[in-house]
Amino acid sequence: MRVELQAVSKTFARVKAVDQVTVEFSSGRLTSVLGPSGCGKTTLLNLVGGIAPPTSGRIAFDGRDVTELPPEKRGLGYVFQNYALYPHLRVGDNIAFPLRFTSMDRRARAARVAELAELVRVGELLGRRPSELSGGQQQRVAIARSLAKSPGLLLMDEPLSNLDARLRTEMRAEIRRIQSATGITLILVTHDQEDAMAVSDSVVVMRDGRLEQVASPLDVYADPASLFVADFIGNPPANQLRVRPRLGVLELADASARLDLAAPAGLADGQEAVMAVRPESIQLTAVDGATDGAPDAPDSAQAARVVACSPAGRDLAYTVRLGGAELNVLASPDRPIPVGAAVRVAIAANRAYFFAPDGGGRLA
Ligand SMILES: Nc1ncnc2c1ncn2[C@@H]1O[C@H](COP(=O)(O)OP(=O)(O)OP(=O)(O)O)[C@@H](O)[C@H]1O
Numbered sequence: 001m002r003v004e005l006q007a008v009s010k011t012f013a014r015v016k017a018v019d020q021v022t023v024e025f026s027s028g029r030l031t032s033v034l035g036p037s038g039c040g041k042t043t044l045l046n047l048v049g050g051i052a053p054p055t056s057g058r059i060a061f062d063g064r065d066v067t068e069l070p071p072e073k074r075g076l077g078y079v080f081q082n083y084a085l086y087p088h089l090r091v092g093d094n095i096a097f098p099l100r101f102t103s104m105d106r107r108a109r110a111a112r113v114a115e116l117a118e119l120v121r122v123g124e125l126l127g128r129r130p131s132e133l134s135g136g137q138q139q140r141v142a143i144a145r146s147l148a149k150s151p152g153l154l155l156m157d158e159p160l161s162n163l164d165a166r167l168r169t170e171m172r173a174e175i176r177r178i179q180s181a182t183g184i185t186l187i188l189v190t191h192d193q194e195d196a197m198a199v200s201d202s203v204v205v206m207r208d209g210r211l212e213q214v215a216s217p218l219d220v221y222a223d224p225a226s227l228f229v230a231d232f233i234g235n236p237p238a239n240q241l242r243v244r245p246r247l248g249v250l251e252l253a254d255a256s257a258r259l260d261l262a263a264p265a266g267l268a269d270g271q272e273a274v275m276a277v278r279p280e281s282i283q284l285t286a287v288d289g290a291t292d293g294a295p296d297a298p299d300s301a302q303a304a305r306v307v308a309c310s311p312a313g314r315d316l317a318y319t320v321r322l323g324g325a326e327l328n329v330l331a332s333p334d335r336p337i338p339v340g341a342a343v344r345v346a347i348a349a350n351r352a353y354f355f356a357p358d359g360g361g362r363l364a
């Protein structure tokens with residue numbers, strides 16, 4: 001089911017929770033809605049689900065206007081953050097619950113429950129009550145229940161937030177598998193960029209009720225539309241340096257160091273910008289025989305020094321002082337550079353993004 005929002009807003013007493021959002025969720029795809037707490041994700045999902053009416057704007061499913069349609073007539077499944085299973089019902093009856101007022105007979109219903117239980121892999125648990133299940137198992141039962149009536153659209157609000165790290169990774173792979181197996185259109189709300197990056201076909205990044213960027217996980221990472229996106233996506237986040245071109249070469253805006261990097265087209269000489277560059281897009285090379293004392297000339301292109309280093313998974317995380325700025329750098333541990341060493345800093349030109357200092361819009 002294709003879901004389209006056209007200039008949709010939702011205003012509460014004083015808050016514009018969703019502000020003029022126009023977006024399309026593609027049919028048969030998994031789209032994540034990603035953003036910090038309070039940015040309007042749940043409100044947006046509730047608008048799609050019909051739980052709350054929009055203040056203005058239109059919503060359409062497969063080209064049909066559903067703005068005034070109540071939730072039960074929208075043909076969708078909703079998995080709430082707290083699972084909301086019926087505690088007194090066994091797993092099988094929880095899954096069958098949405099089918100109770102349908103024309104399905106007892107046998108067809110049992111077959112449907114068995115099919116769904118197999119899909120989410122809880123076949124062994126049908127006789128248990130929710131209190132006898134782990135968080136991940138409850139999550140699966142909630143998904144099975146939301147799929148009982150074969151909806152064309154599934155909405156999930158923070159489905160992973162109550163799970164520990166390992167279960168979380170497992171469950172998000174499960175959600176991806178179930179989405180692929182059923183071909184359902186899935187909108188998944190999360191505040192966790194790693195979850196969004198790991199499972200989505202497309203990511204909708206929200207901030208203060210508005211859309212910052214809609215793109216594939218690769219593109220929100222490698223081609224951020226705003227400084228907010230560059231900062232929000234990636235762990236550790238991108239470095240931010242105030243820079244300006246001088247005679248075609250970039251220097252820090254406080255003139256404390258020159259960078260070994262040509263100014264991009266789109267940035268005029270002397271025009272200040274914020275450059276975002278990811279920790280893995282910076283290369284360090286130790287400068288021979290200069291492990292203590294001050295680096296050479298203050299204005300030399302590579303007047304940098306390692307001030308800290310710690311393991312970060314399969315990489316080493318360096319902190320490097322460059323003029324008045326500090327950089328986070330991720331590098332392979334093959335040739336470790338000692339703390340105190342003078343280094344050359346090389347920034348990958350096609351991996352540096354430039355934004356206006358005030359609003360954060362992309363310049364180059
Ligand atoms: N029923 C309501 N009445 C008044 N304000 C509300 C209501 N629901 C949400 N808001 C406000 O709207 C904004 C968006 O809330 P929403 O719950 O959509 O955010 P969210 O992105 O889901 O956050 P979280 O990640 O914390 O769940 C917040 O400022 C919130 O306080």
Ligand SMILES: [Mg+2]
Nearest residue numbers: 041042043157
């Ligand atoms: Mg929420």
